[in-house]
Amino acid sequence: MAAEIGFGALFLTLIFSVYGIVAAAYGQKNKSQVWILSARQAMIMVFPLLSVSIAAMLYLLVTNDFQVVYVADVSSRSMPVYLKLTALWGGQAGSLLFWSWLLAGFGSAVALRKWDRDGDLLPWVAIVNLVTLAFFLVLNIFYENPFVRYWQDASGILISFGQPTGALPIFPSDGAGLNPLLRHPGMIIHPPMQYLGFVGFIIPFSFAIASLITRRTDDRWIQISRGWALWAWLFLSLGLVLGARWAYDVLGWGGYWGWDPVENSSLMPWLTGTAYLHAVLIHEKRSMFKEWSMVLIIVTYLLVIYGTFITRSGLLSSVHSFAQSKIGWVFLGFIALTILITVVLLVFRWSGLRSRNVLEKALSREGLIIISVVLFLGLAVAVFLGVLFPILSDAFIHQKVTVGPPWYERIAAPIMGGLLILMVLAPLSAWSIASFKHLGKLLWKPFLVSLVGIALPLWVGMRRWPALIAFWLVAFVLAVNLFEFVRRTRLRRRDDNESWGQALGRVLKRNQRSYGAMFVHIGVVLMALGVIGIEFFQTETQGTLAEGQSLSLASYTMTYQKLDVFDDISSARNVARAVVSVEKDGRVVGELYPRRDFYYDSGQPVTIPGVRSTFADDFYVVLVDWKEITSEGATFKVYNNPLVKWLWVGAWVFIGGVLIATWPAKKRSAG
């Protein structure tokens, strides 16, 4: 029954979406407010309707209704309830449903906001939104229906939604269970954040398209879409960070980012989204580069769809591609159509987008920001190429190749360096004018402070110049931001005779966005510390130890104490858990428990490292292998990851900065 309700609600949502598209278009054409109102009401309804479908799916998952194919694929009796709930996005069909649901949520939210002021834009916003939603619903209904069930007749087992004539339902006794890699707290929040980030960019895109169609050349679309884009960007950033953390904690290869095609496919929209947020800044302050903002948000939307296509079509296989199916061509068609429409729109509206102001000085703030936009875009193009090339190679010369981390790092490293330099200069440079003299005057003090970034590593005996440069840049960005912060607070204090605390609070409140950005930049350089640490200074070793034997790496020594192999009945897994004592510089600092869990239902193992994390470095122990008779001992792989903790600290500062920037202040722009 729940399956019928779920599918019915899904189908009804599609009908409402299509109706909304038609009604909005008709109302717009005939200037009929009644039709537009009707479209708006249809749009309000898509979220509650899809919520019914989601609720039905969750009910099926929790009640172990294994007649439903999806439930049998991703769930099992032994899984705890919270995992059964998260299994909603643990497979292809379910995650598409989840995606549509979030999209519908954004759609209904837009429909609920005041329409009076933007009566001309919003019907088009509704259309763009509902078309995207309808596309995903079509996928969900005709290609990846999460509600299809198992039946059996004389010819064998059938899979369909409705009961075939003469067939009887069959109920498998248990399901295959969720992919064990996904049974991790990080995986409970990572996908929803990622999806919210993806889906969120569809709203600013809709406003951009609406303003193109209506020839409304003022800044209204930017004012509205900026807020939505910032939220989407926040979620996407969170998704990326959580994904990286999950990889570090669960995948057990000592790293957090592998330039995997699926990681890349969420990095690309993040990069262009970041470029968009920077371009918008220039647009607001100097009303220039309107066409850049427009193109960037369109590209971001396309990359969101492309990213979903890549991860969902099975075109690529990677650790993330748990779910693959044959919806590639439908996706490709949709992407091609979107490109065609947006390109045509841009061509016909291009002249209206050009602004009269011109960029005069490369060193002015807008000049520096534009360079950063180009760098972000350049990296996005490179990543796009890296993801696409194996497919091209396979298609054209029938040669499968891997484009792996070394290729990406060679391109990403100089671009990141360039961005760090811009982060030093841009906050100090002024809008529209700037000179070396002016910059130099503001730069010399932070520059002196930044030399600590070279002196300190040199002092502790570090001699690798790329790392030295990187450390210096990090220190420089930090110094510039702190000086700027103090300078502005002092200015305000001197002016209004306020206490430091008062002045600080007011400064923050006044320029919420600009200080948010400052925190974001500080977060980024702290993250850079972690990246530098792992890229330049990671060391590893591996050895097979008998009980009581030791393995040393960096200043650490680990001693293998014992190994317990036992069945964890409640989670239906076999656990091999090693106990390892850790000494640093000869002093015992604790125990670690690297383990390998083998899940009976899915037949897959998960390697979970034992990690001792400090601000100086992480000691990361992976249990690689062991002999059943323990006399031969166990094999451990050990990593020393200097500074990596700063990556996570920086990430939280970054997120905090975005929150400061996005948090609605009193009477701010309509969002």
Place this chain on the structure above:
Amino acid sequence: MMKKNRILLSGIGLLAILLVLASPGFAQGSDPTDDEVNAIASQLYCPVCENIPLDACGTAACEQWRGIIRDQLAQGWTEDQIKDYFVAQYGDRVLAEPPRRGFNWLVYITPVVVLIGGVVLLWLGFSKWRQAAQERPQAAPTNTAQGSPEAQDEYIRKVEKELKQRSRSSQ
């Protein structure tokens, strides 16, 4: 007789030592360590578990591959020989990067072209914009004497102060 035997024996012994020294196994030293195996494995990708370097992969297939590397190292193969062996067996995809030849150059050249293109475009853009600005000196309203950053700060400060006073008086 005894002496002859001794010479013969020591001759055989010497030969044996020479043989051992000359054998590839000895040239490599003792058994290869896990780290030596991993150093090569980390540059290879198995075709089954794509995008996970061989040294970090936990599947049985990858363990077998590492075993092959270990044997080859023990037989004195060089790093390049081992990599070539896996390429010959499983194709270019086992390498972390496409080998630099033929069609693959596309993936190496394109970023450079894009980079140069970007720099050129920016350069052209900036010089074009600068020209346009010189032709219309008063195009940008902020480009006046008041536009210097210090003056701007001063100006903003004044405005904010006045705004503040106003908000106080209205309370």
